[in-house]
Amino acid sequence: MIVLKFIGYGFTAIIIGLLFMGIGRKYTARIQRRYGPPFWQAFIDVTKLFSKQSLSHNWIMDFGILMGFAGIVGTILFMPIGPWHFFSLMNGNIVIIMYFMTIGSLGMAMGVSASGNPNSTIGISRALTLMVGYEIPFVIAVIGLIFVSKSSLLGTMVSLQSGGIMNWNIIKYPFGFIAVEMALQAMLGEKPFDVITAPSEIASGPMVELSGKMMGLAFLQHAAQIFLETGIVVNLFLGGANNIWEFFLKQFVLFILSLTVNAISPRFKFEDAVKWLWTWPTVFALIQLLIIILT
């Protein structure tokens, strides 16, 4: 039973993530006045990648890519998805989630840097630095929420927000939401924070050396990551959900918001991205924290 539940969680994340990616491509295309691919394009891509031959330079590369995907799937189990929750004791323990999530980053980083391509390593060095950039505002905002809900469980935060839109944290703590939304843009790696992949600069960065099912796994990791990161924000600020479809809808709204910004923004220079994240979102998060402490 627990195994089936596990598999169910994993597949839900992947399918919803891939669907979002597909719809996102269509949406971006329409903003740019192109026709765009069909919304199931992401599924076609993954299927194709898994059927191709894959190249690898050593076992660490395989191991790292696996670990990256496993880290994100494992983290999703800690996140409450609407009424679903996997663990009752650790129903969305935010400290565990934030640290478990880094298994994904570490695995991906290890896998691609084992490939030895300097472009991918430059991408990773950017990704890690950007991580320091967006985690600070994110954490300050989360600390504020932990103080008001007197618990570090997402499950408890969700239940405190139940009973109508006026109880949602987005209404109660708007500055915190602005900070987290800005950080989310960087977390998802969308413009203006796409310095990590930056196709025209470093040839897609981390992905440059991946092929076949390695690339497929990286694709799935990205899909699961979209699901996870939007899901955390839904739980934190949008009051969770009563059923899973409502949850997916809220995630989709966040994702579309981020895509809209993506479609109309240029790219930040790398240092500027970090500096920007340490000024604007951090200031908003600090304002929110001060309001929470002083009231």
Place this chain on the structure above:
Amino acid sequence: MISNILLYTMIAAVISFALGQKLKAVRWSFSALFLGYVGFQLYGLYGQWGMVETHNIFSLGSINFSLNFGITKLGWFFAFFTTIINIMIWIFSIVKNMNEKEERGINFLWILLAGSNLAIFFSVDWITFFIAWEIMTWTSFFIITPGWKNSFKAANWYFILSMFGAYAMLVGIWWLYATPAIHTLNIASSIALLAKLSITAPGTVGIIIALFVLSFFAKSAVFPFHPWPAEAHAEAPDDFSPYLSGIMIKYGLYGILLFIVPLFIQIMKVNPNIAMVNGIPVYSYILAWFGAITAVLGTYLAIVSNDMKKLAAYSTVSNIGYAVTSMFILSSAGVTGGLFHVVNHAVFKSAIFLSLGAVKFRTHEREMHKLGGLATKMPITFLTFLLGIIAAAGIPPLNGYASKWIIYQALLSGHFPFLTTMIFLASTGAFLYLFRALHSIFLGQLPRKFNNVKEVPFLMQIPMILGILSMLGIGYAPGIVLKPIGLAVKAMGLTPMTVENTLMVGKLSSINTAVVSSTFIGAFFFAFAFYLIGKKRHHVEPLDNYTAGQDPEEFGLTPELYHFALKFYEPVKNIFRPIEEKLNIKNYYRALVRNANSFGATLSEMFKLSGAGSSMIFVLGLVVIILAGWML
């Protein structure tokens, strides 16, 4: 019993020194076996709390000079865990020292150091404590500078800051004894008396606390004493670095837990009108900030360093910062988290330094950009380092996350948002430098000169494997360590945290570590199922990929060219450059050294110049001494 162990240690040192120059392996095996015996004896001492041994050395008038040893819960805990880690390191030393010239003297001093290590943890009065502390400082200094050669300059950092700390402590002890209301050298009773005195004479108590805090901070490299570990670790013998980082740097933290933290807790109990912040005394809060600054500063310095041993040393500084911050929260979770992090750090940092020692043993290289791609050549070393950095970054399911989780519990439930942010910043930054080390040493391109590098001998792998097992074990069941910690925390007058073998209960949330570990394994199997889909992967040499199968040599393409490792985090450095230029504490120390040098040069010139000059110095010195004596 304790004095017997200490006596045996001295005898063992002499026996080991008497073994001839050729019996290197025998000497180190003997040391490790002897320490195994000591560990067994210590295990037998568990439970004999409050036992005290007094040995009168001599009497002068009414004052008896005696060495007093006793078993406290905290002391036993430290003694036992450090001994176990020391055994691991000495197993590594057996092979490592096969071709070393200076190992005989190092071994002699190191056994004495291991003895003084125990003496520090078992002393119950300040004089014994200070004597043990001094032996520790001196022996370790001579181990860091084998043969007074290139490492002398580096060890000077360590030595001068240690000496400064030791003298601060000596003055503190003297002040303690000279204050009429205290007039005791016993550590436990001095805490109680100082707490009472804090109501009537807060100034005196403040000065005494400041002197001891300076001493402990200097030893544990807390800001502003953070430069010494990098210098000392980088030049120390490769098998001594794990000891320095895993054990020796913790003495200051032991002092804080032994004296400062219980004292603060006592003061909070007996003195109601003390200035408080968030339920802890103001000075405790300030000291917690020193910890947080150390954590962030250590992280930054680790990010920008290119020497692998310096990087690991700064990472140690940063971890000490977490522990210090957590301890000065003075709550049960805070002290438990700090103490637990000390143990975890000792385990994973020794593993990391052992693997770095293994890399250096095979490659003789310390600069990270000259290494690379060693993972496939040295798999066990790579695995040790990988798991070590996972633990150090606080990623589940290894041991580091358990203590970091408790530290966050303490900080968040005590309502310290800015300290939490600082610790989180340091912790995220840790990810940067740890990954950089992993990439530059073990991943990326393998330079051609290392094509024939082999894994280290099996005897050297044993301690690394033990390190891996203990990291996984503590991560799976932190209760093993947290239960004895609970006893020590209870002895300080706090209610220990509720823990079971695999369950940690906090105020904001609780976690079941066994479930976290199994989730990780389960997720891995889930990912592996995807990996099995489709065709088998095909192996290709990296360079072939870049040239589409043509001869890489024709393109002038070498692995070294394609190893991106130097200036890895240049953008981070660029962001912080303006701050770094203004606030470099090392420059202040250097200025101090310059001034001291010029002062010394002036004096020596005067002395050399004429008889009149030298007699003037003599008279001036006499006047200073008389004045000082008269004023005190």
